[in-house]
Amino acid sequence: MPEIHGYLRVRGTDVVDEDGNKVILKGAATGGHTNMENFITGYPGHEHEMRKALLEVLGKEKYEFFFEKVSFKLPARLICNAHPPTQFLEYFFTSSDAKLFASLGLNCLRIPLNHRYFMDDLNPSVIKPEGFKLVDRIVEACAAEGLYTILDMHTFPGGQNQGWHSDSGLHRALFWEYQDLQDRATNMWVEIAKHYAGNKWVAGYNPMNEPGDPDHYHLQKWYAVVEKAIREVDPHHILWLDGNTYSMDFSGFKDVLPNCVYAIHDYSNMGFPAGQPYDGTDEQKQILRKQYERKVEFMREHKVPIWNGEFGPVYASPGEDNYETINQQRYNLLGEQLSIYKQDQIHWSIWLYKDIGFQGMVYTNPDSAYMRLLQPFFAKKKRLGGRDDTHVKHIYDPLIQHLKEEIPEQFQRRRYPQHWGLEGHVHRVVRELLVSELLTYEYASYFEGKTTEELDELAASFKLENCLKRDGLNRILQEDAGITA
Template structure:
């Protein structure tokens, strides 16, 4: 019965269940190679980043143009005007993250949140300051942060402040920092650097006595080369003097007012190039690294383990994700085996491989087609309604909760046990969608020939693990057609497992709804570990047909059906059970 408890929790907690008033056990701090709480207990941060909230990135919005937020905003203004665009952003900032999001994260098993901040919610850009060199402080960002602190406090969770968009922008990857390349970057402007220093000091003054704040992540993913002839994003630079010096300046400004909080450093080259940045310059500091699309083996993190050992400093996987469930489970398992906390990216976007998927309303889809040159320009009213519906869809109760992703992050790193995707009871006549195979690790709940994206390690193309990119985030290839999900792109050696309850022991006729344009499809079915039979999958000219296997004996209570693909090339939509005796 225990195996169903998690499923029940996952099914209901997104409604906004609150843990009640609670608090974290004091300030986090760096103690040797560990992050510890006020009681000296080792803390593994299990977190998620709120990407898309304060700072939009184009890929999260599926836009067909340069992905900076200001570019998206300009395109929106062309359709609905400045006043309505501001109305949209007020709704977006209000809806995207609410208390029920943080309540849900806590109930799912997370203990921390990383807040990617856009500096322009806290202060004006340098070229808009009424008095050059002065700082105009804006209440919006601080009020939003105060609210996030309160929600995290209510749930006993840590909040990590992450400067995701620094004044001027911190890299050539312009999307992640909303950078305008026509203006001086953070690294080309002393005024931008000083504004960043003063912003961090202002934040530290405000939150110096707040233990819910877990740490200050000073500059997200610097990616800028300072050496001629090197990769523009700084992955090859050997000195990185300015990156170190600016983070030292920020730390000194913070320490003028706040000696309580951890300071998190980041290297060049999207956070991972620490040449010239080490050694650490503060005794309450954590070294962050980011990990995407690489193998999940010890070698992939060895340089950071070496830094931890050499400099006696905790390390933290400050950002990772954008991959498959199998990759998530393996990566998180690797981190926790090495006592490394982690933070996934992101909680929600217009996409399927994160805990919450924001629905694309038809009007916004029309706008995307117009922007791509494939559709007609919508009227102002049509566009306004579509954008406001998009903002409404960012609320967690209006999104699609991907419990398979949550399971892969929280349970699967520590368990090879499989659990049902849905609670299924087979009676007189029952149908199971093919997409409702069990939740669990690759090789236990299912087997697919491509179950993750490892292009950074392989040097190859980016692979899609779920070729249809819908419904679930495993290697299983699922496709949406006529509002129904089916399994496709089947290959020999792949299989799926289904766990269900039978009301009574006895015989059942098994049928499978399949479609194929080939003559060589073949599958086998195992019941409770024993082969129950094989069947040929005929060429159906791509049309759906029921293919019967025969009478199968099920035991009363739990049964497991494994559908094995012997020769692929066919699609599977539904499994049907009909009791015969």
Template sequence: MATNLKHFVQVKGQDFTVDGEKILFRGFGLGSWMNLEHFMIGLPGTDTMIKQAFAEVYGKERSDRFFDRFLLEFVDEQDFQFLKKLGVNSLRIPFNYKYFIDDQHPGEYKNRFKYLDHIVSLCEKYEIYAILDLHSVPGGQNPDWHCDTNSGLPLFWEYGALRDTVIGLWGHIADYYKDQPWVAAYDIVNEPSLVTNAEVFNEFYHKVIAEIRKVDPHHIIFIEGNKFTTDFSMLDPVDDPQVAYEFHFYPFVDEPAVLTPEMDRTRRREIFKDAFGQLVSIRDKYKRPLWCGELGLVFSQESIDFEMTIIEDMLDLCEESDVSWALWTYKDAATMGIVYPREDTPWRQLTGRIKEVWNQHQEQEKGEALVDYMAETHFKPISKEERYPLQFRMRTIMQVICVEQNLKPFLRELPWEEAYRLPESFHWDQCEQWDELSAVIRKYTGSEE
């Protein structure tokens, strides 16, 4: 067990510190990597559905080789040299529980640390803190695609056996990384939502913290709230000295008008400040440091200058409120990432063709429309409150259809030799960057170009 705390990030009061000096996390989420998100990677379906489609088309052995290559070549030394030049000091690393747990043998752990180790070793070399983010858990911690659910229900909160599996997994991970100071923290579960039982919610966090502390007394543990980590009303304070709290900031979900250039910037800032202030108020409740673990938006060439003002307005709030932050995301297939494959790369060519028949926004709109159609045609009208969870369940049905009709046919047209080279599109020399965002980031990190 680690006894030398040199370079370990620690909680001290309402600050993060390293070797006694205060630090703010300023960084990125890595991207759609060990947990694939369809709109970010450009392929319909959940993480599991996408991988099953590759296995069905190319065979399991080839599919395994493909994703092994994807995971090991998604980022490399040049990416970290770029991150270092930007001046960021942290990287949130999302991963799916399935890399470590076989659903049929939940008590046995797969030795699949090589992918996390690949990134953590680069973080150590470039002195960038890694924050391990469990982005998907058995049964799903929320109803949406990004936790790899196939039901549209947050079943994780319904079954203690599922939670016990994750509690054990975090003990396993903590035992592995307990002596690694460049792993700054454990982000226990990404974006819980539709949690209805406060006792279950609190008990899970208490148990997982206790499990980690059996082997690792030093690493920070991040607790996220309900409603995609924007609602902390259910969560009681925790007395562990190395616990901190994380929220996510996407204010345009409730106020989409802020994404229109017609809105006066002063008015937009007022809306942002109000929404951010409600989130930051949890600092008074818990008396611990805060981390905005996600903020960001989809970028487009046509409006990139306007979009940078939105990013600035969000980051200004973090900095003015002394809140650590992580932009979502570092790299993807030209959606929210600062780095992305060029349009002429094989990956972008494939996803460009897929985009002609599928995209995430249409999926969401169709899911809502189908719920309305079902209600209006066969039942009485339903309320907005009933409609909200039902559209997630409808979308899981649609994702099955989209994989069959909008993913597998494109893969079947792509010879294996060409498919196996797709991950090369994410190599640094095949990518381009948003220079406008780089300039904004450097303004807050103080890094010179």
């Protein structure tokens, strides 16, 4: 294992090791793995709904075989020991992935976690050891290649935000309304901190991904509580704290906590299908700079380090109109963002490492078993507005127009997050809750009757050796790291 110089810690606006050497963490996140998201692996809706549907279709034994024997909101009596743990959860990230990551000059992997790996909602006082076994494997594989890891809690009981990626199945963040949910999360973090307190390759803990606190004060209160609780069992590790409203708003923040880095998420609309194409004009560059400067104003004022925990365009696929031109525009956009971050020498983590072909540095081969099986379903998701509104605009526009005519504008703006607008809230509730939940059962039906051998082949579609690399993206990351391909 490579040599390490102690725990990382905050010193002024820098992160340093125990010898005082400045360290800038650059990397990506393993979204779609220990926290699954629908566009990353292709299912609709929410992870817990998808898993429940697959359990119904596959049965207990094959379900556990496909994912690996890590208990995920299942009683211990349902865990099957008939097969070796070599399926999806191991295939997705192995030592080969860590080696590729290091070869690109990256030095930190953000590990998004679903809270259900550590607690069952019906038995929340018991912290499950299976979650640690899964995360340990990733942390150890990264450490062997000299890579730091940041543990990111991506979902919370009741949901910490209004988005589908909080895996609550709701359109409101109940986490902020119930003290017992907040206490559960704090207790969970105490146990995680106990487990990793002595691991110097862990660069720290990202206690909450993309908070969505409508009142703008519960978040700071919980941060103060969880920081104190973690410090009692682990005084060393940095906390990487997201801003409110999906890591974009620090207006409600007053003071800084010790040994903490504050985190933004810096996506640009120009990197998405509905956004303006990025042509690299001076005006567009100013837009990128201004949105970044607005988000980091709190860190500049308090002279603390900055971490951009998520950013990155999505990419067009071969067969789509002008896909090469579109992707080059988005590579150029990414390059401009990286140049901004390099000027300030901030820490960053792109979203994301591996998926089925939208954003990943690595993605599944279209000829793989998983992609061949689910291609008809992916096409249906696209028609139903899974990526853009092209095929459903004529359906939803009349509904949105009707609501705008009937609901006074000042009341339309009351719903948090306000920047989504009425259109965004309608799509969240109708498409991303109702429609996606119904589609979950259809997604699961594609797995019906599969043998263990077929399930293994489907899971192995996510092995690095069976995937493709997004060379244009990886080349930009290498160049930023100063590595010549």
